[in-house]
Amino acid sequence: MGVVNFQKSAYGSAHSVEFYINLALVIETGRQFSAWLNNQAVPTVPSAFDDVWSIRLDPPPRQGRDHFDRWQFGDGSACSLICAEVIETVLTMAMRTFQTLLNRESLLEILEDMGGHMMFGGALAHLxxxxxxxxxxxxxxxxxxxxxxxxxxxxxxxxxxxxxxxxxxxxxxxxxxxxxxxxxxxxxxxxxxxxxxxxxxxxxx
Incomplete structure (x- = not known):
C-alpha cells in the first residue's frame, strides 16, 4: 500500500506553517510481522509508521525558498500556486514511484539488487x-x-x-x-x- 503523509514541521511561526510531504510503502506481511514481533494486534488502518520504505518530497525550486525538504504556506503566500505545486508533485512522484513499488515482482527484484544501497533515493526502515x-x-x-x-x-x-x-x-x-x-x-x-x-x-x- 502506498501512503502519502503530510507532516507539520516544528518550525514556522504565527504567520506561517511549514510541513513535509512523505511517501511511504506499507506491506501487509510487514505489518503482520511487526505486530507479531511486538506482541501487538495488527492496526486496523495502515499508516506511515508501518512503512518499510519512505522518502520526503522536495518542493520545486523557486525564488525565496531556502529549505530543500520543507514546504511553507503563510501570510502572503499564493494559495493557488502552493496547491498546484503540491498536487503536481504528489501526482507525479507518488504515482511513478508506487507504480513500481506496488508491483510485487518489481519490488522483489529491487530488493534483490539493492546491495545495501537506498531504494529509489529513500530509506529502508525496520528491516x-x-x-x-x-x-x-x-x-x-x-x-x-x-x-x-x-x-x-x-x-x-x-x-x-x-x-x-x-x-x-x-x-x-x-x-x-x-x-x-x-x-x-x-x-x-x-x-x-x-x-x-x-x-x-x-x-x-
Missing part, C-alpha cells in the same frame, strides 16, 4: 532488503527464492552475533521464526493468512 524480501516471499509458501533469502538472513544473524550486535541478531532470528511458521501454515492451508500466533523457540536453519 534490511533481504529480511524484507523473506517476509514478502512468505506469501508464496516454500520456494527456492525464500530458502535462499532465509539462508542469507541466518548468515546475517551469525555475523551480528559474532560482532556483538545482539539486537539485530535477534531480529534476524525472529524473521526466520515468523517466516518459517507462516510458510508452513500457508502450505498446509493452501491460502493466504491474515494472522499468525507467536511460536517458540526461535530456530535458525
Amino acid at each position: 534490511d532488503p533481504q529480511t524484507l524480501r523473506a517476509v514478502i516471499l512468505s506469501d508464496y509458501g516454500v520456494t527456492k527464492e525464500l530458502t535462499a533469502a532465509l539462508q542469507h538472513v541466518a548468515e546475517d544473524a551469525r555475523q551480528h552475533e559474532f560482532a556483538g550486535s545482539d539486537t539485530w541478531a535477534r531480529t534476524c532470528r525472529a524473521v526466520i521464526e515468523w517466516v518459517t511458521a507462516r510458510t508452513a501454515a500457508v502450505e498446509s492451508t493452501g491460502g493466504h493468512l491474515t494472522k499468525l500466533r507467536r511460536a517458540v523457540p526461535m530456530t535458525v536453519p
Whole structure:
C-alpha cells in the first residue's frame, strides 16, 4: 500500500506553517510481522509508521525558498500556486514511484539488487532488503527464492552475533521464526493468512 503523509514541521511561526510531504510503502506481511514481533494486534488502518520504505518530497525550486525538504504556506503566500505545486508533485512522484513499488515482482527484484544501497533515493526502515524480501516471499509458501533469502538472513544473524550486535541478531532470528511458521501454515492451508500466533523457540536453519 502506498501512503502519502503530510507532516507539520516544528518550525514556522504565527504567520506561517511549514510541513513535509512523505511517501511511504506499507506491506501487509510487514505489518503482520511487526505486530507479531511486538506482541501487538495488527492496526486496523495502515499508516506511515508501518512503512518499510519512505522518502520526503522536495518542493520545486523557486525564488525565496531556502529549505530543500520543507514546504511553507503563510501570510502572503499564493494559495493557488502552493496547491498546484503540491498536487503536481504528489501526482507525479507518488504515482511513478508506487507504480513500481506496488508491483510485487518489481519490488522483489529491487530488493534483490539493492546491495545495501537506498531504494529509489529513500530509506529502508525496520528491516534490511533481504529480511524484507523473506517476509514478502512468505506469501508464496516454500520456494527456492525464500530458502535462499532465509539462508542469507541466518548468515546475517551469525555475523551480528559474532560482532556483538545482539539486537539485530535477534531480529534476524525472529524473521526466520515468523517466516518459517507462516510458510508452513500457508502450505498446509493452501491460502493466504491474515494472522499468525507467536511460536517458540526461535530456530535458525
